[in-house]
Amino acid sequence: MTGMAGDERSPWRRDPWIAAVAVAVFAGVLMVLPVPEPADPPGGPLPETNFAVVNVTVFDGEEFRPHRDVRVEDGRIRAVGQRLRLPDDLPRVDGRGHTLLPGLIDAHTHTYGMVLNDSLRFGVTTVFDQFTQPSLAAMKRPARESLARTDEADLFSAGNLATAPGGHGTQFGVPVETLTSPGEAPAFVAARKEEGADWIKIVWEDGGTFGADIPTLDRETIAAVIEAAHAEELLAVIHVSTLEHGLAALDMGIDGLVHVWGDEVISEADAARFAEAGVFVIPTLSVRVAAAGESMGPELLEATEPEHVSPMQRQTLAQTFPRPVGSSEAAVESVRRLHAAGVRILAGTDAPNPGTGFGISMHGEMRLLERAGLSAAEALAAATGVAADAFGIEDRGRLARGRIADLLLVAGDLENDLSRSTAIAGVWKDGFPVEAAWVASYPKAPDLYLISDFMDGVEASFGLDWQETADSLRGGSSHATLSARDGALHVEGALVPGFVFLWAGAIWSPGEERLQPVDFTGRQVVRFRVRGDGGDYAVQLFGAAPQSTAPGSVPFTAPPEWTEVEIPLERFESANPGIIAGLSFVATGDPREFAFELDDVEIR
Template identity: 30%
Template sequence: MITIFENASVLDVEAGTLLPDRHLVVEDGRIREITEAPVAASDARRIDVAGRTLMPGLVDSHVHVTAYSANFTELQRTPPSYVSAAAASIMGGMLDRGFTTVRDVGGADFGLARAVREGLIRGPRLIYGGKALSPTGGHGDVRPAGIDAHDQAYNQPGLGCIVDGVPAVRKAARQEIRRGAHHLKIMGNGGISSPTDRISSDQFSEEEIAAVVEEAEMANLYVVVHAYTARAIKRSLKLGVRSIEHGNLADQDAIAMIKERDAFLVPTLATYRALKDEGVEAGLPAELAAKIDDVLDAGINAVEMAHRAGVTMAYGTDLLGAMHRRQLSEFSLRSGVVPAADLVRAATINGAKLMRMEDEFGQVKAGLSADLIVVEGNPIEDITVLTKPDTHLKLVMARGTVTRSAL
């Protein structure tokens, strides 16, 4: 099947400009060509875009598709079959918001990715790292303080696994690589949803972090770190970590080091606002909610510093449970300090570059995967057009298949 988009205003995300009156041909799941002249093809499906914006599908670089609840202890006790069904529903919602690729940084695995690839689950392309690696008492350790037993079965639902010491860390990293991980994730700092750590605490020894980085680099992968504080960020970067997740408590030196090391920052403002508004209702234990204030207001300041310093940022949300519906709110939350064109890049080409897949998606360009959305309005002039899928998102095409259309 050949699909031809006619009369489209194609968004060049790198230049931040619209190219009007274009015709785009999709064949075998890829963009075959983009022309200024109408395309003759008798057997093609034709979609008249009528001057609307045709742009790359959105990329969310920080998700947890198995996190159907904000209570991670509950998640670990839930049957895998239920979690898979919940993940399918979550991913279908992501696709309907215009996200054609997501990067899962704790929880998703090769089975879910295969199910999406084979069409068994309706969802965006799923880039995954398997279980996030955490030390005992770290952000991936969801045991209450009085519980010592821990079921290490890999198929048990959960976002992380507990490993201590260089040999255990190396083995866990190699296991994720064996299972097809696209990246490795470590917990380098305390977090909100973990019951026994502090936001300010560093996690893993330098030797353990260096071991994970070495294993990743030998497999031509990279390491992602959960880190809030400036100290944790700088420590991770020094040891070779490439992707800083959150970064709310960064200072100028940490931001400068991210830029100097050509690393990526993935802020996730959406989750803190959501957790503040409705986290307890969504399952976050009330005793953990007090941690939110430690990072909520600082997040936007970190984003502003990073933008001014020229740090490459990707779009991330980190939402949990029912709060996944707020996935597009990150655009609005960053819009006060980041121009619309840069926000669009964060959610398209920057995400692709972060995943080292810019030759596969992230732009409207011949040869790339046909991951496309059609929106009413110009997001470069008004970023809010991307936040209103019910009225402004007119079509979603994922890997050459139209999954939603009002055209």
């Protein structure tokens, strides 16, 4: 050893202590420096009104921005940034590992039943309805101006669509005001504006792609409606089923298409024409693939918590088109070329058509757009920022200061895996958290098995009285009359040509209103006694979406002698046989006169 360390006064003795103290002071300071307030991981009850989601990857409506804090105050986004200065007592949600999006916009739905709640639970906070009853739209529109707590998405709607008498859109039993000539266009559009229509939706559909011959507007009238809409400063969008019609509408000055065609693939040159004209396209690939027999339904249900799916979502997702129409590959390829050419693509589902479900199908639509070549960010933009911009809707579709606090929090990194979008960790509407689980809002059926023994006329033990039903409700000519005699219901009538499907018979609604869904969970069968003319009949069971979807139907015959018939509820094609909005016994099929007697109807 050298002598250096031996000296009492040598720094070698003192220095280790000084160094140790210095290191301790250094570490001590690091230990007392301020740390952020703790944030709660999502999973528990979500905060409302005033809160922050911290350290989350934000999709702002255009692109992903990692490590952001988002502060919500009184229903609006107060600040978005990295490391916001937040009050110590502000509730915080820990956003690590999550992606926060602006509430999604479904740019193509039809408003029925529970659409607005079903949509909201899946993070679709705004829907662009492309045809519903104007009165329904008028009733729902004011909510979008309010930041009050709600369990429904906000609605923007075309209301009454522009179609020909008997044309596409008139077949649903909803009264539709139609037009036939260019001269009627200005008054037609003015009436829509008066009703509060947010834009004008036009139908150009001759049924050719699905082998039908449907009346449709002529080109001159369509052009006149577009012109009238623009004169009223409204957007004009159009339903077309063929590329040829799409290109013709483009030349007429249309603003947007609410479907992509499925008949052929657009050329790159034509796609460039769409881009140049600034026309946007809502491809509704969800319904295109469903029409081609490749519904996203099973895939989406697989990816979703069962209790989050309502019976109506389950039912419409499970439904299929009568026969495959169009090619999904052609539709996807057309979208790919449109997108590559720079055409604005918007996400829309056309729910509740067969194979789609409100809200849930938006997550499938984004996957389909990805299949058509959009990046995760572009597919999400199609469902948020691009949609809001295309329809000129402010305050929505973007996660930015001052916008409405409609938010969707998803567990996972959507930039790398868009299919994670169904892993919903939270939805806020106007700053209020939304219950994720579907809550049965249907009244429970009373504890009675017997519906009617017809001893006291056409009354039922609950619900409405038995009533006539026939295709005349939809403009057909069939008819039926009911009478209760000798403790049985006598049903007589005739099937008369005049509508696409012929039916006539008796219907019963279990709720206080006609075709109001009622919860029969736990019941197994429909049982009844019948005798009649030996003809073919059907029992029809209306499910959770009686207005928009065809009832489940099971055939039976009415022999001359009284016969008991028992049909398990599961035989009726319905995703949730426990929900029943109506039960009917009808003659169907070819034109004829019919008569049968019905007795002791039970659901047990």
